Amino acid sequence: MAETTSFTETDHGAASREEGARQVRAVPRWRRGLRPYLLIVPALLLTGGILYPFGLGLYYTLFDFSASKPRPDMVGFDNYRTVFTQDAFWNSAWVTVLYAVGAAAFETVLGVAVALLLHRSSIVGRVLEKILILPLMIAPVIAAIIWKLMLQPSVGVINHLLKPFGLGGVQWTDTPTGALLSSIAVDVWVYTPFVAILALAGLRSLPTSPFEAAAVDGAGWWYTFRRLTLPMLWPYVLVAVIFRFMDSLKVFDIIYALTEGGPGDSTVVLQIRAYLEAIRFQRYSFGISYTIVLWAVVYLAAMVLVRHLGRIQNRAAEVPK
Amino acid sequence: MDMHVHDRRRFLALAAAAASAPLLTACGAGFGGDDKKNDGSAAADVTGSFDWKREKGRTVKALLNKHPYTDALIADLKTFTEKTGIKVEYDVFPEDNYFDKLTVDLSSGRASYDVFMLGAYMVWQYGPPGWLEDLGPWMRNSSATGDEWDQADFFPNLLQADQWSLKAGAPLGQGGQYALPWGWETNVVAYNTEVFNKLGLKPAESFDELRELAGVIKRKAPGAGFDGMYGIAVRGSRSWATIHPGFMTMYARNGLHDFTVTGGKLKPAMNTPEAIAFTQDWAGMVKQGGPPSWTSYTWYQCSSDLGAKKAGMLFDADTAAYFQAVQGASPASGKIAFHPGPKGPDGSLATNMWIWSLGMNARSKKKSAAWLFLQWATGKEHLRKGAITYNHIDPVRKSISQDGAYKDKMKHLEGFIDTFETVVDQTKIQFTPQEQFFDATTSWAAALQEIYGGKNAKSVLNGLASDLASKVS
Numbered sequence: 078m079a080e081t082t083s084f085t086e087t088d089h090g091a092a093s094r095e096e097g098a099r100q101v102r103a104v105p106r107w108r109r110g111l112r113p114y115l116l117i118v119p120a121l122l123l124t125g126g127i128l129y130p131f132g133l134g135l136y137y138t139l140f141d142f143s144a145s146k147p148r149p150d151m152v153g154f155d156n157y158r159t160v161f162t163q164d165a166f167w168n169s170a171w172v173t174v175l176y177a178v179g180a181a182a183f184e185t186v187l188g189v190a191v192a193l194l195l196h197r198s199s200i201v202g203r204v205l206e207k208i209l210i211l212p213l214m215i216a217p218v219i220a221a222i223i224w225k226l227m228l229q230p231s232v233g234v235i236n237h238l239l240k241p242f243g244l245g246g247v248q249w250t251d252t253p254t255g256a257l258l259s260s261i262a263v264d265v266w267v268y269t270p271f272v273a274i275l276a277l278a279g280l281r282s283l284p285t286s287p288f289e290a291a292a293v294d295g296a297g298w299w300y301t302f303r304r305l306t307l308p309m310l311w312p313y314v315l316v317a318v319i320f321r322f323m324d325s326l327k328v329f330d331i332i333y334a335l336t337e338g339g340p341g342d343s344t345v346v347l348q349i350r351a352y353l354e355a356i357r358f359q360r361y362s363f364g365i366s367y368t369i370v371l372w373a374v375v376y377l378a379a380m381v382l383v384r385h386l387g388r389i390q391n392r393a394a395e396v397p398k
Numbered sequence: 399m400d401m402h403v404h405d406r407r408r409f410l411a412l413a414a415a416a417a418s419a420p421l422l423t424a425c426g427a428g429f430g431g432d433d434k435k436n437d438g439s440a441a442a443d444v445t446g447s448f449d450w451k452r453e454k455g456r457t458v459k460a461l462l463n464k465h466p467y468t469d470a471l472i473a474d475l476k477t478f479t480e481k482t483g484i485k486v487e488y489d490v491f492p493e494d495n496y497f498d499k500l501t502v503d504l505s506s507g508r509a510s511y512d513v514f515m516l517g518a519y520m521v522w523q524y525g526p527p528g529w530l531e532d533l534g535p536w537m538r539n540s541s542a543t544g545d546e547w548d549q550a551d552f553f554p555n556l557l558q559a560d561q562w563s564l565k566a567g568a569p570l571g572q573g574g575q576y577a578l579p580w581g582w583e584t585n586v587v588a589y590n591t592e593v594f595n596k597l598g599l600k601p602a603e604s605f606d607e608l609r610e611l612a613g614v615i616k617r618k619a620p621g622a623g624f625d626g627m628y629g630i631a632v633r634g635s636r637s638w639a640t641i642h643p644g645f646m647t648m649y650a651r652n653g654l655h656d657f658t659v660t661g662g663k664l665k666p667a668m669n670t671p672e673a674i675a676f677t678q679d680w681a682g683m684v685k686q687g688g689p690p691s692w693t694s695y696t697w698y699q700c701s702s703d704l705g706a707k708k709a710g711m712l713f714d715a716d717t718a719a720y721f722q723a724v725q726g727a728s729p730a731s732g733k734i735a736f737h738p739g740p741k742g743p744d745g746s747l748a749t750n751m752w753i754w755s756l757g758m759n760a761r762s763k764k765k766s767a768a769w770l771f772l773q774w775a776t777g778k779e780h781l782r783k784g785a786i787t788y789n790h791i792d793p794v795r796k797s798i799s800q801d802g803a804y805k806d807k808m809k810h811l812e813g814f815i816d817t818f819e820t821v822v823d824q825t826k827i828q829f830t831p832q833e834q835f836f837d838a839t840t841s842w843a844a845a846l847q848e849i850y851g852g853k854n855a856k857s858v859l860n861g862l863a864s865d866l867a868s869k870v871s
Contacts, residue, residue: 147527230691231689231690246690248691249691251691338844339693340844341844341851357837
């Protein structure tokens with residue numbers, strides 16, 4: 078029985094191979110050659126879908142297209158020249174960078190700290206994990222509105238809570254610094270859990286042996302954190318930093334809902350400036366020029382950070398496991 | 399293997415080039431708008447005797463802003479459909495998003511909405527690109543417009559506010575009629591009679607008195623049993639809407655202008671020594687007697703603070719106070735009185751206004767039906783019902799403002815009718831019509847915030863004027 082089966086299988090296998098070879102031969106060479114190109118068609122379509130609006134936007138920036146000039150003249154790079162010579166642009170660029178650096182820095186430090194705490198605890202940690210994720214489930218614009226009410230000087234809960242400490246009269250968003258810090262605080266509230274979750278995932282994936290060895294050698298918590306945890310965790314943290322920095326450079330909703338860009342121009346980031354120019358003031362080409370400049374900044378920043386990430390990953394791989 | 403790689407790279411390069419060719423071709427025809435103006439009005443197609451049933455069976459699409467006036471309109475739409483056989487479909491958006499929605503829709507060049515609400519300032523933005531139908535030919539065509547519509551019954555300054563020649567700096571009241579006045583607001587001072595009586599105060603007759611009064615209320619009201627009350631509620635958010643109510647009214651009463659027009663050229667005038675002094679005083683008044691967190695204040699906060707007895711006075715639209723003053727509307731209802739506000743140094747009561755108007759999309763495919771709707775919505779029958787039965791107050795028609803039933807309805811509001819009648823003839827748009835209005839006034843609001851924050855008024859306003867000079871030239 079066993080022999081019969083063995084014979085049949087061998088026989089069947091040979092037949093299949095022969096049939097397979099016949100089938101391979103039956104497919105014309107040109108069709109086989111075409112296959113790889115057909116496979117990339119979806120990717121090409123997707124790329125086209127991304128590039129088309131982008132290219133169109135780029136093209137529009139070469140004109141003086143606005144509501145009052147629906148048949149515009151080509152002006153070359155005049156829009157960019159105007160953007161770069163405006164004080165308003167440099168103010169917005171500065172505010173955007175301050176916001177992005179501030180938000181990403183606070184979120185990284187807090188996110189990693191929270192992840193370290195959650196990693197140590199057990200039941201409490203698991204409960205806190207569920208609660209911490211809540212801000213991520215709220216639309217940023219809603220979060221900003223909630224915070225706007227909480228920061229309201231006379232009826233807001235924040236000043237009410239600060240009253241016993243003699244700090245009840247703070248006008249949070251009425252001063253340029255206050256408005257920027259308040260906006261960053263809302264961003265931190267919404268997105269710190271995102272960093273914490275990524276860092277926690279990283280912590281849980283780290284090998285245990287180096288930590289056990291360090292414990293046997295009597296290394297302290299700070300030494301272990303500095304020499305082992307952080308270098309090995311850094312690639313995960315950097316991924317979070319890249320995401321948060323890119324997103325913070327492109328912020329609109331939180332700031333617009335909280336301060337509308339005020340007081341004065343103190344929180345008018347590039348996205349808000351672009352929105353005002355293109356939608357409110359209907360200078361379409363000029364507004365798009367702002368977004369293209371912002372895109373270039375984000376692209377360059379992303380490139381630098383991703384390269385740095387690659388180097389960090391390689392270095393992390395060298396840490397003994 | 400290398401050869402394959404090169405082949406694929408070449409293929410990808412060719413594919414990218416092939417993709418970019420139609421892209422750029424499409425780009426060439428990609429501008430959304432159309433600069434063709436409507437030379438021949440569709441109104442000329444309407445002939446014969448006037449008939450409300452002329453467009454029976456049609457559907458008109460309307461874009462509306464969430465507002466008590468809109469509520470009154472929607473509640474009465476059945477009457478319109480019965481009268482004309484025309485159905486009205488509508489979308490209502492909150493004010494925060496309303497104008498963005500309308501702007502994007504009109505600029506797309508589509509005819510998604512046949513009619514819509516707009517302010518007179520929007521005529522300056524939507525008129526020049528040719529998005530608004532000139533309603534003048536419709537008004538003048540007796541086949542399209544019934545006798546009972548009675549154009550002469552509108553307050554003339556309101557009808558003129560929606561009329562413009564589309565030339566920057568040209569006065570209103572000339573050129574096309576790009577919208578019709580439907581509901582409006584005049585900017586006056588409303589005050590809490592309780593706190594005024596208790597502190598022995600009287601409404602201010604000059605700007606100096608108003609500033610003084612605002613400070614006195616903020617200092618003394620909390621001690622007199624009005625916990626947390628401040629002096630005066632005025633708008634402060636970084637928006638054009640901050641400039642046009644109380645600020646522009648008092649600015650105009652002081653004989654000041656936003657721009658001067660010489661030989662058709664506009665020159666910003668927010669930085670004249672008088673304008674700088676006034677702006678500084680206004681910011682000082684807010685600082686001494688205004689609300690905390692003023693830089694986020696829109697009319698919603700101003701209005702609700704008056705109603706909640708948080709503000710002793712409100713310098714804003716009379717309707718913003720009215721909605722708090724009506725019976726049962728707020729803790730302060732029954733204790734809110736109206737006053738024309740401080741006079742200018744020469745006794746001027748020049749007042750800026752806001753008009754909710756109704757306009758027609760120049761690309762509408764149902765202009766005749768849309769015109770019947772506009773005619774009905776701005777007609778005596780609907781507006782009278784709106785004013786008496788609903789909250790469509792501050793009538794755009796003289797006959798309604800004099801109507802006994804309307805006066806009966808409003809008479810319990812102390813000073814409302816007197817104030818309205820005192821300022822109505824001097825109320826008009828105090829801004830210079832020009833396309834960059836929203837940019838200019840948003841930047842102006844930002845400048846006001848900076849001065850409030852302690853920056854030097856002269857340098858801030860000089861910066862504003864120089865920035866605007868390049869934009870409006």
